[in-house]
Amino acid sequence: xxxxxxxxxxxxxxxxxxxxxxxxxxxxxxxxxxxxxxxxxxxxxxxxxxxxxxxxxxxxxxxxxxxxxxxxxxxxxxxxxxxxxxxxxxxxxxxxxxxxxxxxxxxxxxxxxxxxxxxxxxxxxxxxxxxxxxxxxxxxx
Amino acid sequence: xxxxxxxxxxxxxxxxxxxxxxxxxxxxxxxxxxxxxxxxxxxxxxxxxxxxxxxxxxxxxxxxxxxxxxxxxxxxxxxxxxxxxxxxxxxxxxxxxxxxxxxxxxxxxxxxxxxxxxxxxxxxxxxxxxxxxxxxxxx
Numbered sequence: 227x228x229x230x231x232x233x234x235x236x237x238x239x240x241x242x243x244x245x246x247x248x249x250x251x252x253x254x255x256x257x258x259x260x261x262x263x264x265x266x267x268x269x270x271x272x273x274x275x276x277x278x279x280x281x282x283x284x285x286x287x288x289x290x291x292x293x294x295x296x297x298x299x300x301x302x303x304x305x306x307x308x309x310x311x312x313x314x315x316x317x318x319x320x321x322x323x324x325x326x327x328x329x330x331x332x333x334x335x336x337x338x339x340x341x342x343x344x345x346x347x348x349x350x351x352x353x354x355x356x357x358x359x360x361x362x363x364x365x366x367x
Numbered sequence: 368x369x370x371x372x373x374x375x376x377x378x379x380x381x382x383x384x385x386x387x388x389x390x391x392x393x394x395x396x397x398x399x400x401x402x403x404x405x406x407x408x409x410x411x412x413x414x415x416x417x418x419x420x421x422x423x424x425x426x427x428x429x430x431x432x433x434x435x436x437x438x439x440x441x442x443x444x445x446x447x448x449x450x451x452x453x454x455x456x457x458x459x460x461x462x463x464x465x466x467x468x469x470x471x472x473x474x475x476x477x478x479x480x481x482x483x484x485x486x487x488x489x490x491x492x493x494x495x496x497x498x499x500x501x502x503x504x505x506x
Contacts, residue, residue: 227499227501229497229498231464231495231496232495232498233494275498280465284461285383286463286465287465291398
């Protein structure tokens with residue numbers, strides 16, 4: 227019986243999409259409003275999906291308290307109410323698109339010891355979402 | 368292959384408690400879910416059936432048939448019930464979202480007459496759901 231457990235977490239953060247590889251005019255043309263100089267923000271929702279055998283003693287894939295603490299430490303505390311461009315070293319040289327943020331959250335959570343991370347689905351707004359399940363052949367896929 | 372999904376809601380009580388653990392271990396592991404008199408949720412169940420459309424009707428499976436199946440197998444059995452005390456299929460299992468989703472899969476899979484059950488998604492709250500795929504892949 228294949229089971230996956232998904233937990234949803236919310237956080238708010240600001241970002242600005244600007245690539246140093248592009249000219250100011252190209253940045254403006256490609257990123258539009260997202261390139262405005264002082265940035266803007268979103269209420270993100272991250273769906274974290276895990277799988278693994280049910281622990282016969284608890285009937286659970288993963289202990290939710292353990293998962294909540296791990297996600298709080300690895301993702302919510304470093305990201306919530308932060309500026310992604312300024313406050314996260316990984317985005318010093320990488321554009322903080324929600325694609326890249328989705329990959330970053332996957333990388334942070336794949337070390338969760340209680341179960342296997344299947345994928346991250348990240349909602350930037352109620353109308354845009356992105357999913358990342360690791361690279362084919364990677365240890366987590 | 369086309370997939371159709373029907374959504375229903377039911378309300379039920381449960382409590383997490385493993386008789387092999389001490390009272391203290393139960394409290395430590397299950398937290399509030401171990402409070403002695405139980406608690407409940409408004410569960411939302413999404414049932415997805417996959418199959419080819421019948422050329423005569425344009426349907427994978429008659430929605431009315433699926434609706435009646437869910438009424439009989441899930442609503443009559445679980446709605447406004449205690450999952451610990453009143454659902455025979457859960458006897459001896461802790462009624463976690465994982466186990467309830469697996470039981471719903473086992474109840475429905477053999478009774479889908481056209482197409483096949485592809486996924487059972489059970490929401491315990493707006494922040495938590497479990498997907499069951501039986502022994503198959505992702506829908």
